[in-house]
Amino acid sequence: MKRSLENIEYKEGTELLARFAKALGHPTRIAILKHLENQSCCFTGDLVGIFPLAQSTISQHLKELKNAGLIQGELNPPKIKYCINKENWEIAKKLFTNFFE
Amino acid sequence: MKRSLENIEYKEGTELLARFAKALGHPTRIAILKHLENQSCCFTGDLVGIFPLAQSTISQHLKELKNAGLIQGELNPPKIKYCINKENWEIAKKLFTNFFE
DNA sequence: ATGTTATATCGCAAATATACGATTGATGTT
DNA sequence: AACATCAATCGTATATTTGCGATATAACAT
Numbered sequence: 199m200k201r202s203l204e205n206i207e208y209k210e211g212t213e214l215l216a217r218f219a220k221a222l223g224h225p226t227r228i229a230i231l232k233h234l235e236n237q238s239c240c241f242t243g244d245l246v247g248i249f250p251l252a253q254s255t256i257s258q259h260l261k262e263l264k265n266a267g268l269i270q271g272e273l274n275p276p277k278i279k280y281c282i283n284k285e286n287w288e289i290a291k292k293l294f295t296n297f298f299e
Numbered sequence: 300m301k302r303s304l305e306n307i308e309y310k311e312g313t314e315l316l317a318r319f320a321k322a323l324g325h326p327t328r329i330a331i332l333k334h335l336e337n338q339s340c341c342f343t344g345d346l347v348g349i350f351p352l353a354q355s356t357i358s359q360h361l362k363e364l365k366n367a368g369l370i371q372g373e374l375n376p377p378k379i380k381y382c383i384n385k386e387n388w389e390i391a392k393k394l395f396t397n398f399f400e
Numbered sequence: 401a402t403g404t405t406a407t408a409t410c411g412c413a414a415a416t417a418t419a420c421g422a423t424t425g426a427t428g429t430t
Numbered sequence: 431a432a433c434a435t436c437a438a439t440c441g442t443a444t445a446t447t448t449g450c451g452a453t454a455t456a457a458c459a460t
Binding site: 206208212213215216219220221222223224225226227228229231232235249250251287290291294295297298299 | 307310
């Protein structure tokens with residue numbers, strides 16, 4: 199992405215909302231989050247079984263959701279249990295709710 | 300984006316939500332929409348004045364918002380007046396609200 | 401120590417996204 | 431008709447995303 203001479207400054211809420219939205223901007227990631235909302239938690243392996251995607255691809259989607267702060271991983275050896283990050287989930291919820299008024 | 304042999308089928312709401320989210324996944328587009336919410340409507344030129352981005356870049360962002368159905372353009376020669384697409388805005392609002400419970 | 405299991409990361413290819421300047425197109429004015 | 435104005439599109443460069451298979455890592459079991 200080519201950028202202007204310097205990065206544009208947006209309000210903090212704008213940047214944050216865009217970051218959350220970007221993480222939600224792929225149907226697989228929406229589906230993963232919906233699954234997590236139902237199940238409350240799940241393992242990477244569960245998702246690999248659900249979606250016709252390679253394990254590495256699922257792992258990458260989980261990484262992005264984690265980077266955006268929407269989920270968090272708990273060690274549960276030898277598996278890793280992923281759950282919604284409730285704190286940030288609330289923040290995202292508020293930002294979107296506010297945005298749509 | 301390389302794809303599996305065939306495209307994955309998601310529920311309609313999932314695809315739609317992802318499409319809206321993707322459109323919201325850039326701070327400039329969030330800022331444009333916020334501006335439209337305040338002003339109710341505006342011209343491309345107004346935005347070119349507000350953001351330190353080329354006219355063509357703004358136009359491209361508007362195109363994406365239009366493709367996602369979030370805004371619509373009215374002819375108002377020689378300008379084009381952009382407004383929120385209220386019908387789809389409501390749909391997006393409901394999808395996001397539902398998603399976050 | 402070796403093996404098993406579950407997940408993450410690497411390296412690659414292809415597709416998309418972001419940005420720009422230049423050009424085109426559409427409309428109204430002289 | 432010629433010109434001015436505004437916005438869209440084209441062509442291009444670069445960055446990021448998406449996907450895969452292969453490999454690495456981490457933890458437990460044998």
